[in-house]
Amino acid sequence: QRLLLAQALVGAPRLLLLDEPLAGLDPGAQVQIVALIDRIRRQLEATVLFSAHDLNPLLGVMDAALWIAARRVRLDAPAALLRADVLDGLYGARMQVISGEGRVVVVPAC
CATH class of the missing domain: 3.40.50.300 (P-loop containing nucleotide triphosphate hydrolases)
Structure with a gap:
């Protein structure tokens, strides 16, 4: 790389x-x-x-983040997109945003 x-x-x-x-x-x-x-x-x-x-x-x-997923496009600040409801719509699956110790991690919700 x-x-x-x-x-x-x-x-x-x-x-x-x-x-x-x-x-x-x-x-x-x-x-x-x-x-x-x-x-x-x-x-x-x-x-x-x-x-x-x-x-x-x-x-x-x-x-900034340009998200292209499931025929949807969105351009915004990362903080505006790092919400489970927004990510659910973009990915077409339930997502979870976990924050702690100064970090944010996005994972599929189980």
């Missing part, structure tokens, strides 16, 4: 389009990649558009 990211950064782009860059990575590697992307974003003053099915690793660095 780091090699692909390095290739994408050639020429200091103002916009990075990243398609599932965390897929297949263990949690430690996900944290490292997200931190690297966020650091690069700040240094280049670039916009990053990130597609991901698991939003948990991204919650600490998102400025």
Whole structure:
């Protein structure tokens, strides 16, 4: 993933389009990649558009969220979307938002 990211950064782009860059990575590697992307974003003053099915690793660095799910599209601040009723509608399944110790995690409700 780091090699692909390095290739994408050639020429200091103002916009990075990243398609599932965390897929297949263990949690430690996900944290490292997200931190690297966020650091690069700040240094280049670039916009990053990130597609991901698991939003948990991204919650600490998102400025805005564009949700596309079940033929529905919504653009908003992450805090406005991190509500179970909103996520239920976007995912078409019951979701649960858990917060504690300064963190928020989104999981399917069982």
